Amino acid sequence: xxxxxxxxxxxxxxxxxxxxxxxxxxxxxxxxxxxxxxxxxxxxxxxxxxxxxxxxxxxxxxxxxxxxxxxxxxxxxxxxxxxxxxxxxxxxxxxxxxxxxxxxxxxxxxxxxxxxxxxxxxxxxxxxxxxxxxxxxxxxxxxxxxxxxxxxxxxxxxxxxxxxxxxxxxxxxxxxxxxxxxxxxxxxxxxxxxxxxxxxxxxxxxxxxxxxxxxxxxxxxxxxxxxxxxxxxxxxxxxxxxxxxxxxxxxxxxxxxxxxxxxxxxxxxxxxxxxxxxxxxxxxxxxxxxxxxxxxxxxxxxxxxxxxxxxxxxxxxxxxxxxxxxxxxxxxxxxxxxxxxxxxxxxxxxxxxxxxxxxxxxxxxxxxxxxxxxxxxxxxxxxxxxxxxxxxxxxxxxxxxxxxxxxxxxxxxxxxxxxxxxxxxxxxxxxxxxxxxxxxxxxxxxxxxxxxxxxxxxxxxxxxxxxxxxxxxxxxxxxxxxxxxxxxxxxxxxxxxxxxxxxxxxxxxxxxxxxxxxxxxxxxxxxxxxxxxxxxxxxxxxxxxxxxxxxxxxxxxxxxxxxxxxxxxxxxxxxxxxx
Numbered sequence: 001x002x003x004x005x006x007x008x009x010x011x012x013x014x015x016x017x018x019x020x021x022x023x024x025x026x027x028x029x030x031x032x033x034x035x036x037x038x039x040x041x042x043x044x045x046x047x048x049x050x051x052x053x054x055x056x057x058x059x060x061x062x063x064x065x066x067x068x069x070x071x072x073x074x075x076x077x078x079x080x081x082x083x084x085x086x087x088x089x090x091x092x093x094x095x096x097x098x099x100x101x102x103x104x105x106x107x108x109x110x111x112x113x114x115x116x117x118x119x120x121x122x123x124x125x126x127x128x129x130x131x132x133x134x135x136x137x138x139x140x141x142x143x144x145x146x147x148x149x150x151x152x153x154x155x156x157x158x159x160x161x162x163x164x165x166x167x168x169x170x171x172x173x174x175x176x177x178x179x180x181x182x183x184x185x186x187x188x189x190x191x192x193x194x195x196x197x198x199x200x201x202x203x204x205x206x207x208x209x210x211x212x213x214x215x216x217x218x219x220x221x222x223x224x225x226x227x228x229x230x231x232x233x234x235x236x237x238x239x240x241x242x243x244x245x246x247x248x249x250x251x252x253x254x255x256x257x258x259x260x261x262x263x264x265x266x267x268x269x270x271x272x273x274x275x276x277x278x279x280x281x282x283x284x285x286x287x288x289x290x291x292x293x294x295x296x297x298x299x300x301x302x303x304x305x306x307x308x309x310x311x312x313x314x315x316x317x318x319x320x321x322x323x324x325x326x327x328x329x330x331x332x333x334x335x336x337x338x339x340x341x342x343x344x345x346x347x348x349x350x351x352x353x354x355x356x357x358x359x360x361x362x363x364x365x366x367x368x369x370x371x372x373x374x375x376x377x378x379x380x381x382x383x384x385x386x387x388x389x390x391x392x393x394x395x396x397x398x399x400x401x402x403x404x405x406x407x408x409x410x411x412x413x414x415x416x417x418x419x420x421x422x423x424x425x426x427x428x429x430x431x432x433x434x435x436x437x438x439x440x441x442x443x444x445x446x447x448x449x450x451x452x453x454x455x456x457x458x459x460x461x462x463x464x465x466x467x468x469x470x471x472x473x474x475x476x477x478x479x480x481x482x483x484x485x486x487x488x489x490x491x492x493x494x495x496x497x498x499x500x501x502x503x504x505x506x507x508x509x510x511x512x513x514x515x516x517x518x519x520x521x522x523x524x525x526x527x528x529x530x531x532x533x534x535x536x537x538x539x540x541x542x543x544x545x546x547x548x549x550x551x552x553x554x555x556x557x558x559x560x561x562x563x564x565x566x567x568x569x570x571x572x573x574x575x576x577x578x579x
Contacts, residue, residue: 027052028054028118028120029051029058029118029119029120031049031060031121031125032048032125033046033048034047040096041096043093043094044074044093044096045091046091046094047090048060048062048081048083048092049088049089050087050119051088053086054083054118055085055086056118057084057085058118058119059081059082060082061079061113062080062081063078064078074097075094075097076167097163097165140160140163141163142163142567142579143158143577143579144158144567144577145157145158145575146575147510148572148573149443149446149447149572153573154506155223155509155513162567164560165564169566172530172554172556172557173557174524174525174558175524175559176522176524176534176544176560178542179523180522182520182521182522183520184518184519184520185458185516185517185519185520185521186226186227186463186517187225187226187227187282187464188226188465188466188508188515189225189226189229189281189508189512190225190228190229190466190469190490191231191432191467191468192270192274193230193237193470194238194264194478195238195472195477196237196469196472197267197270198239198478199472199478200212200471201266201270202496203496203497204496207497213277215470215491216281217277217278223505223508223512224512226280226281226282226512226517227282227283227284227464228274228281228283228284229283229433229466230267231285232244232285232287233263233288233289233291234263234288235483236345236346236348236480236482236483237472237478237487238478238479238483239477239478239480240480241300241347242263243263243289243292244261244316244320245258245259245260246291247291249292249293251293252293256315256316259319259320261323268327268329271283271327272327272328275328275329282332282333282464283330283331284331284333284430285320285324285331286334287337287338287349288338288348289347289348289349290305290316290349295349300348301347301348301482302344302348302349303343303350304355305351305359307358310358310359311362311366313363314359317334317366318366318367318370321370321372322370322372331374333374333375333377333403333430334375334376334377335376335378335406336356336359336363336378336380337349337351338381338433339381339408340352340356340379340380340381341381341388344482346481346482346483347480353392356392360376360398361397361398361401363376363401364398376401376403377402377404377405377428378393378398378402378405379392379405379406380406380407380432381406381407381408382407382409383407383408383412383413384411384416386416390419390423390424392405393423393427403428404428404429404463405428405429406431407430408432408434409434414457417460417461418461428461428463429461429462431453431462431464433466433468434468435467435484436468436488437487437488438476438486445504445507446506446547446573446574447574449467449503449507450507450510450531450574453467453507454507454533454545458521459521465508465511467490468504469489469490470490470491471490471491471492471493471499472487472493473492474494476488476489488503491505510576511545513576514541515543516538519537519543521533528554529548529549529554530546530548530549530556530569531547531549532544532546533545541578541579542560542578543577544577544578545574545576546569548569548572550572551571553570554569556569
């Protein structure tokens with residue numbers, strides 16, 4: 001865009017001039033401002049002139065202000081300049097900016113206030129700058145993807161041109177330092193429950209493939225889910241309760257001879273479809289319960305694994321890993337038990353820290369004997385009992401077996417992840433589940449989940465961040481009798497041809513789409529209401545996720561390598577910034 005700055009000025013002429021225009025010796029000088037046209041991005045040189053030289057210095061205050069042009073087109077200026085005694089002019093330089101936007105003619109105003117008493121015009125003097133577009137558009141140095149709490153904007157790329165610069169301002173600043181690094185990221189995603197599979201399979205073939213590509217692909221319209229959690233046997237978001245070795249009451253099968261993955265055939269088939277789209281997706285598998293015949297009470301709800309079946313249950317895990325592998329599905333990690341301190345789901349099973357420690361030792365040996373390299377992750381429950389995973393990692397035998405600890409946030413504070421990490425910095429922490437409720441609202445869930453599940457877990461060393469179920473139907477099913485009846489999936493499958501994206505979709509997408517597996521968290525400071533976390537991707541892209549936890553718009557700088565971009569974010573909104 002060419003910037004042609006044409007200045008016009010009307011001044012008060014001295015009444016002491018002679019008829020032919022020549023000043024008399026006692027005439028005070030008149031101040032005027034002129035400039036030559038410039039091309040956008042070039043400095044404007046304003047010449048401030050006196051009609052005759054003055055016997056004393058003349059001071060003039062210069063202030064620029066926007067008119068139809070914005071301050072993106074030129075550098076805002078508020079300075080004082082002096083014409084020395086005996087001289088008649090001075091030059092003021094005001095840089096202009098190539099804002100790279102095609103525009104119509106625009107103007108801005110230059111105001112000069114004469115503060116010296118030795119000039120004839122003491123009122124403000126005005127000049128108008130004219131800006132003419134030249135059609136040159138620079139590539140933006142920053143991409144912005146935005147979701148607003150009022151849902152007026154949903155994961156939408158903003159059509160703005162953002163360029164890093166060094167123009168000083170007084171706004172708050174988020175400074176990103178790529179030289180200060182933290183954990184490497186495994187991925188972002190959800191739990192693919194049996195119920196999720198059931199409703200996804202109810203879509204017709206075209207819509208099903210469209211949804212899978214959107215969730216797991218890497219195209220412009222995909223969100224790039226890179227991590228899935230699945231249940232070993234049924235979770236409470238299955239239509240029915242089952243394990244892979246159910247027997248009538250009174251029968252046992254310690255050798256796991258009758259073990260079969262057949263009840264999860266639909267999950268296996270859908271995982272194969274997902275792996276065709278993203279063959280590198282990481283998968284964590286977790287049981288909600290052992291088979292009922294292995295528990296102290298023959299029940300699917302609560303009770304504990306009987307000590308005499310610890311070795312048999314380790315064999316159950318081995319057969320599961322091997323069976324999935326034979327179907328082309330690699331299980332990256334397992335947890336011994338989902339929510340081991342929760343006896344209320346159907347299915348569920350309690351497992352104290354002492355019980356889990358004993359079982360992990362059996363499981364680690366079974367994996368070693370079967371040459372299984374799948375990671376073993378402890379706990380998988382709320383942040384209010386960090387002593388549970390700490391007690392397991394404190395055991396000398398279990399320490400080398402356990403890869404890390406997994407957490408939910410239905411109790412406690414997300415900082416518990418750092419508590420465990422700081423105690424055992426060589427062990428990973430995982431964030432593996434958080435539900436969104438059918439009774440909560442979009443704005444509050446967007447704010448809370450992005451602040452805690454995404455930003456909070458990452459700033460507390462987690463290698464992943466997972467929301468709860470991928471999908472359900474409009475009635476928040478399927479679920480077991482006694483299972484969660486208010487869990488809202490990331491996707492609602494309305495019928496065979498339509499689906500709706502819910503808040504959990506956007507919570508995860510703001511990270512998964514831009515922070516692939518292998519990214520590294522880098523340093524960024526929290527500023528006021530602006531919760532944030534930053535990453536460097538394997539392709540060297542920098543990614544900053546910001547959540548405005550307040551109720552009003554916040555203007556701030558994103559500073560990197562000594563330069564910054566000024567932007568703003570509405571209260572209750574989330575922005576992902578990529579450069």
